[in-house]
Amino acid sequence: MGTNEQSFVEEAFRTNWIAPLGPNVSGFEKSIEDYLGNGTHVAALSSGTAAIHLGLKLLEVVPGDEVLCQSFTFSATANPIAYLGARPIFIDSELETWNMSPELLEMAILQRLEEGVKPKAIIAVHLYGMPYKVGEIHAIGKKYSIPILEDSAEALGSSWNGQNCGTFGDIAILSFNGNKIITTSGGGALVSKDIEKKEKAVFLATQARDNAPHYQHSEIGHNYRMSNVLAGIGRGQMEVLDERVEARRRNYRYYLEELNDIDGLSFLPEPEGMFSNRWLSCVLFDNYATREKVRIALLNENIESRPLWKPMHLQPVFEENMAFVDGTSETLFDKGLCLPSGSNLSSIDLERTAQTIKKTIQ
Numbered sequence: 001m002g003t004n005e006q007s008f009v010e011e012a013f014r015t016n017w018i019a020p021l022g023p024n025v026s027g028f029e030k031s032i033e034d035y036l037g038n039g040t041h042v043a044a045l046s047s048g049t050a051a052i053h054l055g056l057k058l059l060e061v062v063p064g065d066e067v068l069c070q071s072f073t074f075s076a077t078a079n080p081i082a083y084l085g086a087r088p089i090f091i092d093s094e095l096e097t098w099n100m101s102p103e104l105l106e107m108a109i110l111q112r113l114e115e116g117v118k119p120k121a122i123i124a125v126h127l128y129g130m131p132y133k134v135g136e137i138h139a140i141g142k143k144y145s146i147p148i149l150e151d152s153a154e155a156l157g158s159s160w161n162g163q164n165c166g167t168f169g170d171i172a173i174l175s176f177n178g179n180k181i182i183t184t185s186g187g188g189a190l191v192s193k194d195i196e197k198k199e200k201a202v203f204l205a206t207q208a209r210d211n212a213p214h215y216q217h218s219e220i221g222h223n224y225r226m227s228n229v230l231a232g233i234g235r236g237q238m239e240v241l242d243e244r245v246e247a248r249r250r251n252y253r254y255y256l257e258e259l260n261d262i263d264g265l266s267f268l269p270e271p272e273g274m275f276s277n278r279w280l281s282c283v284l285f286d287n288y289a290t291r292e293k294v295r296i297a298l299l300n301e302n303i304e305s306r307p308l309w310k311p312m313h314l315q316p317v318f319e320e321n322m323a324f325v326d327g328t329s330e331t332l333f334d335k336g337l338c339l340p341s342g343s344n345l346s347s348i349d350l351e352r353t354a355q356t357i358k359k360t361i362q
């Protein structure tokens with residue numbers, strides 16, 4: 001936590017705004033809008049997953065639709081497609097950003113069109129805070145008139161050509177889950193440049209209540225709005241977002257300086273024009289065996305590390321789903337490791353981690 005979170009939370013108690021609406025919710029939304037700029041409107045919600053669910057609804061995804069989804073991601077990106085009775089089709093990554101491959105995306109669209117099916121939406125992810133190839137992916141979306149849901153859950157504070165992640169998609173989403181760069185313990189947001197989309201998201205998130213003195217409903221709604229107590233934490237966290245980004249980038253720079261010269265280990269540099277919040281510092285080893293050797297050596301020192309996300313097309317639950325893949329994300333999953341990346345790591349923590357890795361592979 002930063003400095004002012006608790007006073008915003010106390011304010012909620014003092015004024016008895018213990019509800020999924022109130023001044024902290026509006027204030028938190030305003031501070032995100034100010035941060036993101038570009039005419040964005042923000043709806044604070046109970047989670048990033050809820051934001052994706054509502055986002056897909058706003059893009060009119062209905063049962064039987066196909067949605068093209070980045071395979072290399074956390075399951076929360078893809079699950080809401082299934083909530084809607086639609087079908088995720090998974091697209092592999094490229095090696096420059098580890099995110100959705102524009103080539104495979106276009107190949108998938110052409111193949112589906114040939115089969116007479118037009119995909120309803122694309123979900124692209126800025127994984128680990130690294131922007132996806134925004135220019136190319138959005139050009140393809142535009143060329144085939146398929147809207148893009150931008151999963152920016154891990155990328156608040158990242159940017160592409162100077163423009164903030166979370167401002168590119170027809171809909172974008174953020175997450176404030178406990179493990180993200182800033183947190184409300186649990187929470188998320190839906191971002192849109194179209195104020196009507198924000199209003200519709202808030203409507204759906206508050207049980208889709210029609211404008212009447214009694215409770216009347218013409219649509220199925222959800223209980224997805226953010227609590228005014230948690231939004232208080234969010235207001236305080238927005239004040240320290242830039243510090244958190246700097247802390248995460250410092251972790252990455254430290255690992256890079258200490259480990260870059262070692263054979264058999266590599267990093268993901270920022271491509272031209274891309275700025276990553278370095279939510280997690282990740283490294284790639286030459287092979288699976290070395291990765292495991294390092295992971296276990298760290299574990300023996302009581303240092304937690306974790307393999308990269310297991311691609312969705314390799315998950316048992318999505319076994320039957322169509323996928324356009326070339327082995328890239330599978331290789332990343334085999335060889336990659338997320339290193340300790342917390343904003344509060346001390347230089348001793350970082351040194352202990354780097355030294356253990358060095359000792360293990362040299």
Ligand SMILES: *Cc1c(COP(=O)(O)O)cnc(C)c1O
Pocket residue numbers: 046047048049050073074076077125151153154174175176177186187188
């Ligand atoms: C965390 C995360 C989500 C989901 O956000 P929650 O707030 O945890 O529901 C979605 N996509 C990605 C890539 C994430 O990392």
